[in-house]
Amino acid sequence: MAETITHIVLFKYRPDISWTDFESHFETFMALRTKCLHPSTNKPYMLSLRAGKNRSWEPFSKGMTHGFVLEFANQDDLDYYLTADAVHLAFSKAAAPLIEDSVVVDIRDGILFGPPAKRPGLGSGEYSGACHCGEMAWMARLEKAEHVLCHCGTCRRLGGGPYSCNQIVPREDLKITRGEPRVYIYKGASGKDVRCYFCGTCTSHIYHHQDAMPDKVIVRTLLLEGGDKMPATGEIFAEGRLGWVKELQESLVNGVK
Numbered sequence: 114m115a116e117t118i119t120h121i122v123l124f125k126y127r128p129d130i131s132w133t134d135f136e137s138h139f140e141t142f143m144a145l146r147t148k149c150l151h152p153s154t155n156k157p158y159m160l161s162l163r164a165g166k167n168r169s170w171e172p173f174s175k176g177m178t179h180g181f182v183l184e185f186a187n188q189d190d191l192d193y194y195l196t197a198d199a200v201h202l203a204f205s206k207a208a209a210p211l212i213e214d215s216v217v218v219d220i221r222d223g224i225l226f227g228p229p230a231k232r233p234g235l236g237s238g239e240y241s242g243a244c245h246c247g248e249m250a251w252m253a254r255l256e257k258a259e260h261v262l263c264h265c266g267t268c269r270r271l272g273g274g275p276y277s278c279n280q281i282v283p284r285e286d287l288k289i290t291r292g293e294p295r296v297y298i299y300k301g302a303s304g305k306d307v308r309c310y311f312c313g314t315c316t317s318h319i320y321h322h323q324d325a326m327p328d329k330v331i332v333r334t335l336l337l338e339g340g341d342k343m344p345a346t347g348e349i350f351a352e353g354r355l356g357w358v359k360e361l362q363e364s365l366v367n368g369v370k
């Protein structure tokens with residue numbers, strides 16, 4: 114069982130959460146053992162799940178109140194659990210407000226040296242997107258599930274944030290499946306027209322199309338399902354990066370792929 118991975122999670126819960134919230138969170142967590150199903154076998158794939166409150170009298174818990182020890186048959190299963198298992202992802206999203214801090218360590222029994230596991234990409238595939246109000250929906254095909262950040266002044270002005278998250282894809286790889294976008298046309302850096310397609314009701318930006326790149330569209334990747342899990346792997350107009358956007362440099366330099 115050299116492949117077996119033990120995934121160790123320590124949580125420090127917020128002191129102000131209600132007992133009901135905590136209890137249902139805990140029950141949902143325990144149920145992951147049987148509710149998380151493998152995509153190919155459709156059977157539970159978590160080998161074991163143990164959990165409990167910290168009872169150590171030593172002053173070394175760093176405030177962590179509960180421990181969870183999960184076993185997976187291999188790294189692929191753990192990667193699936195972390196990045197793609199819809200049951201687990203829904204649980205994580207609901208659990209986030211209850212947790213103040215956490216520690217996560219993955220070990221392979223007896224392996225004392227070596228590099229960390231490679232961070233998985235979400236893989237190529239079709240990703241659904243939706244605007245804020247829900248009137249518009251679309252599907253985008255990505256070769257790699259990742260963001261390229263744009264620090265240009267136009268993105269800042271249109272989006273109201275320090276940068277936008279994008280990917281350039283062939284035009285046929287984006288399909289609007291619900292609603293009709295409105296369009297705003299402006300002159301891009303190339304001097305040619307750029308069309309910005311957005312939801313006419315809630316103004317969410319869906320994609321851009323440039324006359325300079327007629328066969329491609331620039332898709333807003335953070336509006337796609339799972340976008341919050343995709344790594345940022347590149348940036349353009351980096352000279353426009355705002356001084357306080359520092360953590361980006363670190364993750365881009367470390368080259369999460």
Ligand SMILES: [Zn+2]
Binds near residue numbers: 248249
């Ligand atoms: Zn909308």
Ligand SMILES: [Zn+2]
Binds near residue numbers: 263267
């Ligand atoms: Zn831009």
